[in-house]
Amino acid sequence: MTSPLEPSPAGRGSSPIGVFDSGLGGLSVLREIRALLPHESLLYVADSRHAPYGEKPESFVEARTLQACDWLIAQGCKALVIACNTATMHAVQAVRARFPTLPVIGVEPGLKPAAAASHSKVVGVLATASTLKSDKFNRLLTSLQQDSRFVCEAGLGLVPLIEQGDISSPDMRARLQTLLAPMLDAGADTLVLGCTHYPFLTRTIREMVGERLAIVDTGVAIARQLARKLAEFDLAAAPDAAPRDRYVSTRDAAHLRSMAAALLGVDAEAETVVIGTDRPAA
The missing domain is CATH 3.40.50.1860 (Rossmann fold)
Structure with a gap:
């Protein structure tokens, strides 16, 4: 109706x-x-x-x-x-x-294209805490875990900074360093941006990690x-x-x-x- x-x-x-x-x-x-x-x-x-x-x-x-x-x-x-x-x-x-x-x-986060593109089969996922806890996200994650490993990090505090126009301050870079380090340490070669705010951080992330991570944005x-x-x-x-x-x-x-x-x-x-x-x- x-x-x-x-x-x-x-x-x-x-x-x-x-x-x-x-x-x-x-x-x-x-x-x-x-x-x-x-x-x-x-x-x-x-x-x-x-x-x-x-x-x-x-x-x-x-x-x-x-x-x-x-x-x-x-x-x-x-x-x-x-x-x-x-x-x-x-x-x-x-x-x-x-x-x-x-x-x-x-x-929704681009887990499927990221898993398909990853050579190391280790994918970093940066998303909000709510997205990472959701049933829909976890069903999708489970369906892909047989062939790939996902290192998920909740980007706590990132959205308020972006809302203020902060995409590259020392504070933002320090937060990103903390979030990206576990992914890189695990051998991730692909990063999923699981929040539509996060593509505005692409340039900063690229400056920090160079070409070590392919970035997947679903826009x-x-x-x-x-x-x-x-x-x-x-x-x-x-x-x-x-x-x-x-x-x-x-x-x-x-x-x-x-x-x-x-x-x-x-x-x-x-x-x-x-x-x-x-x-x-x-």
């Missing part, structure tokens, strides 16, 4: 794609979507008021993700991208159940899956469409705008919005 929030099918090709993250990490996914689908309009929601999700209870993450997706659909979005590993792990099934006639794209795969689903649902924008992007935050629009400029090189207007049970800022 279609949710009453879903827009009518007529004319949805020109409607925006909703991209949701707990904060700024989803900008790494939005970057790949924009590169692959230049004619699509994008509506980005950063739930920075509640970031990070990685240390929140599963019930909170599910409820909050549903509220954000309800809001995006109310804005007329034709498809949803849950650009947050933690939200995908805990809420993507609930979102798909609520909006069964719309494309809903989630993200490109997410953009390709979105393109396939838009075609399947006959929702793709016209080739001559003029895209209009919109950036919103549940906490600080000025910060989102500055971070979009710093991380993506985009000078975009941003606004603060109230979603779900939040109250307007005093």
Whole structure:
């Protein structure tokens, strides 16, 4: 049964794609979507008021993700991208159940491509604590452990630093050194970035480890899956469409705008919005 929030099918090709993250990490996914689908309009929601999700209870993450997706659909979005590993792990099934006639794209750590690419068959995984504890992640991990060894580390404290725009300070480098050392010591030659915030650390990681680790980021795969689903649902924008992007935050629009400029090189207007049970800022 279609949710009453879903827009009518007529004319949805020109409607925006909703991209949701707990904060700024989803900008790494939005970057790949924009590169692959230049004619699509994008509506980005950063739930920075509640970031990070990685240390929140599963019930909170599910409820909050549903509220954000309800809001995006109310804005007329034709498809949803849950650009947050933690939200995908805990809420993507609930979102798909609520909006069964719309494309809903989630993200998950690229364990399979990393295992296939690794020569040493030792793969490092950097993800949030919540993702590493999730049943979905551990089922996937178990299915691959016969042929590969995975050294998993929870990136505690990384997301708040990235949310502040810190991707290469001495503090960030010290934290990364602590997290990467067990992987390198175990012989890992491949690193999975299991949080959409972490691709913004790629340059710093590369400066620290050189070519010792091949880095797997699933942003490109997410953009390709979105393109396939838009075609399947006959929702793709016209080739001559003029895209209009919109950036919103549940906490600080000025910060989102500055971070979009710093991380993506985009000078975009941003606004603060109230979603779900939040109250307007005093």
